[in-house]
Amino acid sequence: MVLLTRGPVSIADVVAVARNQARVDFDTDVDHVLTASRAVVDRVLARGLPVYGLNTELGAGRNIVVDAERLEEFQRRTIRNSSGGIGEPLSVEQARAVVFARLVGFTRGGAGVTPTLAAQYRELLNRDITPIIPRTGSVGAADLTQLAAVASAATGVGDVIVGGQRVLARDAIKPITLQPHEAIAALSANSYSVGVSALLVADLRELAVLADRVVAISLRAVNGNPSPFDERIQDAHPGEHQSASAARIRAGLGALEGVGTQDAISFRSVPQVHGALGGAIARLADAVERELAASTENPLVDVASDSLVSGGNFLVLDLALALDGLRLALAHVAVISERRQSIVSGRGADRRRAGDLALPGLLWYSAAAQLAEVRHLANPVSLSGASLSEGVEDHSTNAPLALQLLERSVELTRSILGIEALASGDLLGEAAIDAPLDERIALMIRELS
Numbered sequence: 001m002v003l004l005t006r007g008p009v010s011i012a013d014v015v016a017v018a019r020n021q022a023r024v025d026f027d028t029d030v031d032h033v034l035t036a037s038r039a040v041v042d043r044v045l046a047r048g049l050p051v052y053g054l055n056t057e058l059g060a061g062r063n064i065v066v067d068a069e070r071l072e073e074f075q076r077r078t079i080r081n082s083s084g085g086i087g088e089p090l091s092v093e094q095a096r097a098v099v100f101a102r103l104v105g106f107t108r109g110g111a112g113v114t115p116t117l118a119a120q121y122r123e124l125l126n127r128d129i130t131p132i133i134p135r136t137g138s139v140g141a142a143d144l145t146q147l148a149a150v151a152s153a154a155t156g157v158g159d160v161i162v163g164g165q166r167v168l169a170r171d172a173i174k175p176i177t178l179q180p181h182e183a184i185a186a187l188s189a190n191s192y193s194v195g196v197s198a199l200l201v202a203d204l205r206e207l208a209v210l211a212d213r214v215v216a217i218s219l220r221a222v223n224g225n226p227s228p229f230d231e232r233i234q235d236a237h238p239g240e241h242q243s244a245s246a247a248r249i250r251a252g253l254g255a256l257e258g259v260g261t262q263d264a265i266s267f268r269s270v271p272q273v274h275g276a277l278g279g280a281i282a283r284l285a286d287a288v289e290r291e292l293a294a295s296t297e298n299p300l301v302d303v304a305s306d307s308l309v310s311g312g313n314f315l316v317l318d319l320a321l322a323l324d325g326l327r328l329a330l331a332h333v334a335v336i337s338e339r340r341q342s343i344v345s346g347r348g349a350d351r352r353r354a355g356d357l358a359l360p361g362l363l364w365y366s367a368a369a370q371l372a373e374v375r376h377l378a379n380p381v382s383l384s385g386a387s388l389s390e391g392v393e394d395h396s397t398n399a400p401l402a403l404q405l406l407e408r409s410v411e412l413t414r415s416i417l418g419i420e421a422l423a424s425g426d427l428l429g430e431a432a433i434d435a436p437l438d439e440r441i442a443l444m445i446r447e448l449s
Contacts, residue, residue, distance in 0.1 A: 004030050004107050009292045011285055014198035018097035023126045026107065026118075033109040034118055037301045041112035041181045044308050051308050052299055053184035059393060071180045078183035079152055085134030085145035090196070092161060095133045097195030098143075099124050099150055101292065102186070109303060110295025111185040120154045120176050129153070129172045130161040133192070135404070140382075140397035142296070142314040143192035151178070151186040188297040190316045193399040197288050197319065200403070203410055204281045204326070206449055208274065210414065211333055212245050213448045214421045215270050216252025218340050221424035222347055225258040226250070228268035241278025246271040266339035273332050280329040284322040291319060316399050320382040323402035327409045331378040334413045337420045338364075338371045344423045351427075359426045363437065367419040370412045377409045418445040 002013045002022045006029045016022040026034075041054070050056050050065050057064040058078065066074045090098065103121040106113050124131065131153035137145025152158045156175025159166050169175070178186070219226065227233070229246040249270065262268065295301075296316075299308040341364045351357050381398045418441035425444070435443070 075178035075183040082148035085137030087136035101191035101195035112301035140399035146192040212248035242275030245274035266336040320397035320399040
């Protein structure tokens with residue numbers, strides 16, 4: 001059970017819920033927060049003054065007041081108008097992360113949704129009802145299109161996945177009617193960027209360990225010099241992530257004594273490169289957990305002042321920059337892996353001519369081809385934000401694109417490291433697996449993970 005309180009929510013909580021390893025519930029403090037924040041919305045609405053998204057149109061129509069008798073229809077229209085996402089749907093795991101991240105946002109108290117809507121999102125998770133969420137549509141100024149898909153499922157509109165089957169939402173869960181303000185509250189967050197980034201942090205942490213284990217195999221394959229991983233070197237340049245990388249590599253070297261006075265930089269400076277990756281992962285994790293603790297809604301419900309306040313917390317530039325930076329750090333990891341492969345390939349040339357190696361020499365070329373894409377993906381995209389809604393919403397972070405490119409970078413870098421491990425294992429006589437190359441790479445990655 002992941003019990004939502006007023007306290008912090010961790011990346012581990014997101015992963016547990018997304019991977020269907022835990023149910024979700026609220027403690028009594030959360031129930032009080034939901035009731036108190038909703039009461040503010042109801043009181044502000046009763047005052048009759050125009051408030052953005054509560055009783056006015058959105059975006060360029062922010063100065064158009066919505067008549068009281070049309071507020072219910074306005075909620076439906078807002079969700080329908082925001083349902084412009086296209087492309088392949090998110091995986092079930094990713095979709096659950098999105099729903100959970102938005103539910104967490106509700107419990108922070110800034111959304112002003114009814115306890116009924118929050119409970120509906122909880123039911124989607126606990127009853128394993130998964131909204132079909134399109135991948136493309138958000139530019140990083142709140143993930144409107146993805147969150148519209150979640151709100152649609154909660155109100156019984158469209159299809160959902162239940163037990164691996166696609167069914168009508170209204171047949172899977174009892175539909176609810178959105179109350180005034182709930183449409184904009186449901187949409188006003190970056191739950192796709194935050195939730196799926198949390199999953200990616202978990203994957204990246206595993207990748208960092210994998211990368212160090214691969215280096216240890218390659219060092220043994222070329223009988224490399226272990227001295228760069230000595231604690232004395234790490235103590236001379238203190239850094240938590242660099243030291244952790246060196247320690248993992250040392251643990252995999254066994255009794256390696258090595259030959260020669262100095263290896264190529266792609267071997268001897270691994271802890272410095274992998275340490276930078278560890279730091280970049282930590283920065284992303286920090287950005288994700290800060291977003292999980294935040295209230296990003298616009299307008300923000302403030303219980304203390306009994307008001308709704310216009311703001312811009314939905315612009316998650318810090319998260320987007322962390323995603324951009326990680327792709328660059330990953331590219332450095334991939335670059336030195338490919339360079340080590342060139343050395344490993346050279347060491348095996350004579351044995352390859354003699355037919356003593358199991359792998360084709362040009363497997364290295366496949367790693368080089370993937371590296372070309374990783375390098376391209378390292379270009380920042382957070383400055384490519386669109387100007388939308390007639391100049392009113394005139395900046396965005398492109399956090400979703402930064403996230404999607406990072407997902408691809410992780411996939412490619414994992415494969416590059418898998419190829420290195422296979423090639424080095426082949427040189428050590430440990431990689432004669434009778435299977436297609438893709439399967440050999442995947443098996444090697446699983447074994448090292």
